[in-house]
Amino acid sequence: MKVLVIGGGGREHAIVHKLSKSPKVDKIYCAPGNAGIAALAECVDIKAGDVEKLKEFTLQNNIDLTVVGPEMPLVQGIVDEFEKEGLKIFGPKKDAAAIEGSKYFTKQLLHKYNIPTGRFKAFEKYQDALKFLKETWHPVVMKADGLAQGKGVFIVENFIEAKEVLDLMMKKKIFGTAGDTVIIEEMLFGKEASVFAFTDGKAIVPMVSAMDYKKIYEEDKGPNTGGMGSIAPNPYFDDKLLKEVMDKILKPVINALQKEGIVYKGVLYAGLMLTKEGPKVLEFNARFGDPETQVVLPLLKTDLVDIIEAIIEEKLDKIHIEWENKEAVCVVAASHGYPREYQTGFEITGLEDVKGAFVYHAGTALKEGKIVTAGGRVLAVTAIGDSYKEARDKVYEELKKINFKGMYYRKDIAIV
Structure with missing residues (x-):
């Protein structure tokens, strides 16, 4: 198969990395990709939001499957456009992607169908x-x-x-x-949890739970970011809680969408607050989260292509999805000043010395043969272990080998 992945961040690097392990995949393109993705896929200079150019490229290059990483093209209706041309694409259509594209739409839906939220x-x-x-x-x-x-x-x-x-x-x-x-x-109070699920519009299958660290500074202080680290599985999320989330939130929301005439196919990501009254919805995303994908996908044993094909064909109930019985820890290295103003273009050194973890590139570029910073969140370093401590020790050990001007990361990820 020839596969196109849309996007250029750490999440897309994790998706490309997982797809590269599939025996079904011969060639991966990524638009626009980044310096790390370039080691696994051919990067194509098309922006993730340029639906027309992406469609043109897909038709010209006989792409067998397109996987959409970021939310913007989904909200713009890329899935609808591709399907009109008979192209195979993974992600929800425009009407379904409104679950992320409009918080008002989502809040109204949740209240109408009595799904727990603030x-x-x-x-x-x-x-x-x-x-x-x-x-x-x-x-x-x-x-x-x-x-x-x-x-x-x-x-x-x-x-x-x-x-x-x-x-x-x-x-x-x-x-x-x-x-x-x-x-x-x-304001809802409690522990936050991120739960991803695969769904074909009928069946819904949860993935390993994850916990995201949103604040820029240690002890969850400072402004919100796109995520400074994550761990999986979420230590506060057990099977009993998962059943409650499935019964009260995930299944009801897919059914609610169906009743509204919307078929949701793809990844549904629920951001939850585990309150004293039980789990409540903070938000939904219409795609894999970032940086949670960088801890969830490394634990996936089943071929991701098999899962995607089952979802597209609405046969998700026919596939058994397996996960590693391990812990994964991801720490994000960011540019000085992020999430506010920051500078880019600084050379990143030491990447080739990293052995005990995988480095996902989030905001990097190639410049005169060197890998340089090109975003606020630059790298996401992930390690797997038999315990959070083992994975955590590996990540922080490997992070010491990497360097760029103004490099910053939280030191308290995975202290559970």
Whole structure:
């Protein structure tokens, strides 16, 4: 098979790496890819959001299967466009991808079908939102309705902070049109968990659970990021809890979408808060998460191509999916200043010395034969062990070998 993977981050590197292990795959292309992906696939200079060019490339190169990594092309409707041409593509269609593309759509769906989540209000007018914030309880969570690269969520402790965030989203438009509608919801308390599941629109099969570390600094302090590390399985997530999540959240949401006339095929990613009242939905994503994919896929024993084909053909119930009985730990190395302003273009050294872990490239590029930084989150280093401690020790040992100017990573990932 010839496979095209769309995207150029750590998640896509993890997908490419797993696909490269399949005996069914002869050739992998990645658009646009990055310096690390280039070792496993032919990188194609097409942006992940350029649906027309991607479709053209797929037709011209007789691609057998396309796997979509990031959310943007899914929300734009790339699956619908490819399927019109009879092309095989993995991911939800545009109407289903709204589960990530619009937080308002998701909140309405959850409330309509009594799926556990926090109370919320949505506002399109600045003054209405401001009035509500003056009169409401605090702390609250404020979210941009649309896609904001994982940075559109703010926890605010009081009205002054809330007004500042509202100004950023609705007046300064820091997220563009994604902040035209602002969601204000109650703050949920507990441990966070990420649960990925494969679904063909009927059957839904959970993957190994994961835990993401969102804050930039140790002890979960500082602003939110796209993720500074992750571990799998989630130590706070047992079989009893999984059954509850399946029965009260994952199965009901697929059924709810069906009732709305939407068939969801692909990866469904539930961001949950494990509250005293039970698990509640924080958000859904319409694709593999990042950096959770970098700990989940290394533990997958079943051929990923077999799973993808079963989903496309709506035969997911016919396949048995197996996982390694191990622990995986991933630590993200970021550019100094991330998630705010940061510089790029610094040479990365020591990559060839890493032996006890796998280095997924998140924001890298090739420049004059050298690998350089090209993003806020630069590398995601993952190790597997029989315990979190074993995997953690390996990761931090290998991270010492890597260096670039301003390199920063959290030192407390996987202390459980």
